[in-house]
Amino acid sequence: MRSRFIGCVLGASIASFTGAALAADAVSDGVVKIGILNDLSGIYSDFTGRGSAVAAQIAIDEMGGKVLGAPIELVAADHQNKPDIAANLAREWFDQGKVDMIADFPTSSTALAVMEIAKQKNRVTMLSAGVAMAAINEKCSALNAQWMVNTYALAAGTAKALLKTGRKSWYFVTADYTFGHSLEKDASAVVEAEGGKVLGVSRHPFPGGDFSSFMLKAQGSGAQVIALANAGSDTINAVKQAAEYGIGRSDKQVIAPLLTYITDVKSLGLAKAQDMYLTEAFYWDYDDRSRAFAEKYFAKMKRMPSASQAAVYSAALNYLKAIQAAGTDEAGAVMAKLRTMTIDDAVIRNGHLRADGALVHDMLLLQVKKPAESKRDWDFYNVRAVLKGEDVFPKPSDACPLNAKG
Missing domain, CATH: 3.40.50.2300 (Response regulator)
Known part of the structure; x- marks a missing residue:
């Protein structure tokens, strides 16, 4: 009887281990690694900087620190608002660091530089602070999402x-x-x-x-x-x-x-x-969900998040959810899954990711008190109006070859 019990426990343990191993096999290098590349010391450090990495870590913690049985790691670096530095860091992260996705990118020139490298390396970029229209027009990529806003x-x-x-x-x-x-x-x-x-x-x-x-x-x-x-x-x-x-x-x-x-x-x-x-796109005191995220952020930073920092949280969270749903961290499969998802979290409301990489969602018209x-x-x-995404975001452009013709 005792032997039978031990056998059952051992069998269950082996099955559990095998399941975890199979899940980890779905993840390249056995780990999912997210990079935050932004301005840590200069003109844009206040609304991105260290706070963006903190926001990403909140998303990782909400996922339990793992996806598909594999651990999630976070790295961050200062691109100094220079595209050459951003490009060199991205190459190093992709090649030696095995980073799967890079987010943030204040200074659009840094975003556009890293997007090109990510396409070559089959990795994901999520522009939570890069807002230039070129990212969804002539420079668009199937592996990129302009996650918060664009200049239009x-x-x-x-x-x-x-x-x-x-x-x-x-x-x-x-x-x-x-x-x-x-x-x-x-x-x-x-x-x-x-x-x-x-x-x-x-x-x-x-x-x-x-x-x-x-x-x-x-x-x-x-x-x-x-x-x-x-x-x-x-x-x-x-x-x-x-x-x-x-x-x-x-x-x-x-x-x-x-x-x-x-x-x-x-x-x-x-x-x-x-x-x-x-x-x-985000105001911390908009509703209960936005306040709940902001309270977690405030506990770590002793200040409220900017919309850009909040966007990093949303980008990281939904990227990880897409990996879970796709059953793999392969860049193309993850981005394809993201484009089928409705994005609705503490930051983004009524969102969907277009073929060109534009995340279309509701925005807020605000007036300073x-x-x-x-x-x-x-x-x-004061929130003066909720602006529907289809009324605010630009229509898909023929400049992006990913947009279907006809």
Whole structure:
């Protein structure tokens, strides 16, 4: 009787071990490795940086630290906003580090550089901070997802809202590189399509320092909207220096940052940022699910997550779920599975991943609260509208060969 019991236990143990071994065999190198590649020390470190890695780790923890019986590992590095450094790190990670997926990529030039290498190496990229339209147009890849937003979606929400208030004349202050040009182009297209007019453009070096001459020129144009096609500390410094000259402080002229994170508003303070309109994909205080994720993040970082950091959480979580559902970590199979999934989590709502890599989902039109309206720290926004993905995101472009013709 005892021998029979031992035999049953031994048989069950062998079956369990065999099942785990078979599951691990479905995973290349016996481990799933996620890389976070971003700005750890520079202009974009506040809304990406270490916080992005923390957000990814929360997703890994929610999966129990394993997928298909294999452990999940996380690595992170600083690309210094330079495409050559990003490319070299990616090659090293793919070849020696056996990294399966890389996410984040503030500075679109770094995202586009790594996307090309990932295609060659059959690995996945998920652009949670890279927003240039090229990633879903002429540079699109079946192994890439632009997981949060693109410049068109950002521009469309804010521009349409301001145009509806009668603000028809616009002037752009633009970061002079791929991202800034893309944001300016997309916002200009929306302005002109809705009957508005672009009066002029000033392009500043990236990263910038002194914005006073650009902002004074914008003020002198008489434009009703001074649109900032930049991000991070460039946006913060432009708004601060505009405030020093009283620019954008009247009903006749407003400042509209086209990519603004909650960390930017924190740095500016509500007194300077109040009443600004912006479009975001995530706000921590939107509902119970967003607050639950934000509380986990706050416990580790003592601050609320930016939309970009929240996007890393969502990207990592859904990537791992796709591996589980596909039964393999092979890049093509995982991305094919992702494209069949409805993406609905604490960050992304009503999302689906298109063939070109665009994740289409609901967005939020937000307005910065006045200081007297804020009840506690990080209570910064009034949600003015939920913008449906199909109304905000651009239509699939013929520039991407992955989009079906006809």
